[in-house]
Amino acid sequence: MGKLFLVPTPIGNLQDITFRAITVLKEVDLILAEDTRISGKLLQHYEIKTQMHSHHMHNEHRTTENLINKLKGGATLALISDAGTPAISDPGFLLTRACVENNIEVECLPGATAFVPALVNSGLPNDRFVFEGFLPVKKGRQTRLEFLAEETRTMVFYESPHKLLKTLKQFVEFFGEERPVSVSRELTKMYEETVRGTATEVLEHYTGKPPKGEIVVVVGGKK
Numbered sequence: 001m002g003k004l005f006l007v008p009t010p011i012g013n014l015q016d017i018t019f020r021a022i023t024v025l026k027e028v029d030l031i032l033a034e035d036t037r038i039s040g041k042l043l044q045h046y047e048i049k050t051q052m053h054s055h056h057m058h059n060e061h062r063t064t065e066n067l068i069n070k071l072k073g074g075a076t077l078a079l080i081s082d083a084g085t086p087a088i089s090d091p092g093f094l095l096t097r098a099c100v101e102n103n104i105e106v107e108c109l110p111g112a113t114a115f116v117p118a119l120v121n122s123g124l125p126n127d128r129f130v131f132e133g134f135l136p137v138k139k140g141r142q143t144r145l146e147f148l149a150e151e152t153r154t155m156v157f158y159e160s161p162h163k164l165l166k167t168l169k170q171f172v173e174f175f176g177e178e179r180p181v182s183v184s185r186e187l188t189k190m191y192e193e194t195v196r197g198t199a200t201e202v203l204e205h206y207t208g209k210p211p212k213g214e215i216v217v218v219v220g221g222k223k
Helices: 019-027 036-045 060-072 093-101 115-122 141-148 161-175 199-208
Strands: 003-006 030-033 052-054 076-080 105-108 129-133 154-159 180-185 193-198 215-219
Touching: 003 093, 019 076, 030 036, 036 052, 060 076, 060 093, 093 105, 115 154, 115 180, 115 193, 115 215, 141 161, 154 161, 161 180, 161 199, 161 215, 180 199, 193 199
Parallel strands: 003 076, 003 105, 030 052, 030 076, 129 154
Antiparallel strands: 154 215, 180 193, 180 215
16 A cells, blocks of 8 residues: 655645655655646756646546556655645645545645634634634525624634625625634735734725735624
């Protein structure tokens, strides 16, 4: 049997990768990358010459069986996403589950994940929290927000810049104007920023300053 490594990659700053991750990426037989063009820049930076194959949300259902056969044949594979830890709002779950079902060893290396620094940096309680990832785009969105309005733990969301204002408006509507919110943008990059305040204050900030880049939103739970 081979082995699958889940390898976190930097969410922005290329220095945010472990020595061990670089070693694994150099030594495995094949790297499965969400976008080979993006990952190619990282591999080139660290002089990693291992062959890459595309493995993303649009093909993972079709390719998983073939990858399991490679692993059964003794191959070692590393799975990486464009940024952060695989399977956290990124491809990785299906292949990991298939490995577990086939008694193939899986090892996840520790490393970069966008929601952790955003949560810690928010100043909101982090002893207990719930990670929601991306809210439903249409179907089920209102139902989910109504449910989360009663959540007492801190909540963590991922959001795209063009949908942030809509999401903040809905937080005001469903969670209340005074609910504490922290928005972290472009973490580890040159223009990193965190804006904290009530839901209304943060909404007003971004209404006058349209956001850009990758975004993590942290919301205080209901008191």
